[in-house]
Amino acid sequence: MNTNLDTQRSGQSWLKSYYFLRFGVSTAWVIVAFTLARTAPTLAAIMLIAYPAWDAIANYVDASRSGGLGRNKSQILNFVVSVITAAAVAVALRQGMHAVLGVFGVWAVLSGLFQLVTAVRRRKVYGAQWAMILSGAQSGLAGGHMLSKAVGVLPTGITDIAPYAAFGAFYFLVSALWLNISDARHSAKMRAV
Secondary structure: OOHHHHHHHHHHHHHHHHHHHHOOOOHHHHHHHHHOHHOHHHHHHHHHHHHHHHHHHHHHHHHHHHHOOOOOOOHHHHHHHHHHHHHHHHHOOOOOOOHHHHHHHHHHHHHHHHHHHHHHHHHHHHHOHHHHHHHHHHHHHHHHHHHHHOOOOOOOOOHHHHHHHHHHHHHHHHHHHHHHHHHHHHHHHHOOO
């Protein structure tokens, strides 16, 4: 029995579940952002704080389940940045949505970088990380876009952040499905042997 292969398959199983969960939570967040929260400022404020807080929890749990906190420095940094972001959003809400958009912009750049590093590292072990690599890179671009809107004069709201979450949901879904395809190919190969 190959324990490295068993560990890799176990890790892939965890990642699939994790990516599907991230897809589901992000999708629900986007739907509520474009519907109920659009006209409910208190709900929007709660959701704006909850989004980076959820990301912090998800990164912490994933790092813990994927070899431990010491082996996943990029995810621990992502956890720390997301916790700080949730607190910063709570403060920025008092100054208005342009300030919140600025906080989200900085967070998107940093978390995208950490996600990119995590995906590149995981690619060596699990493969099927190209969507997470793209997601990390696109997060940086989205952050730059949010920062440009933050210094603008046009009205902003939660719907200016929702597309960022929607793209994240899409990439999590693609990654989960791609890991399923990778598993199916591996199983077919093993049956053929």
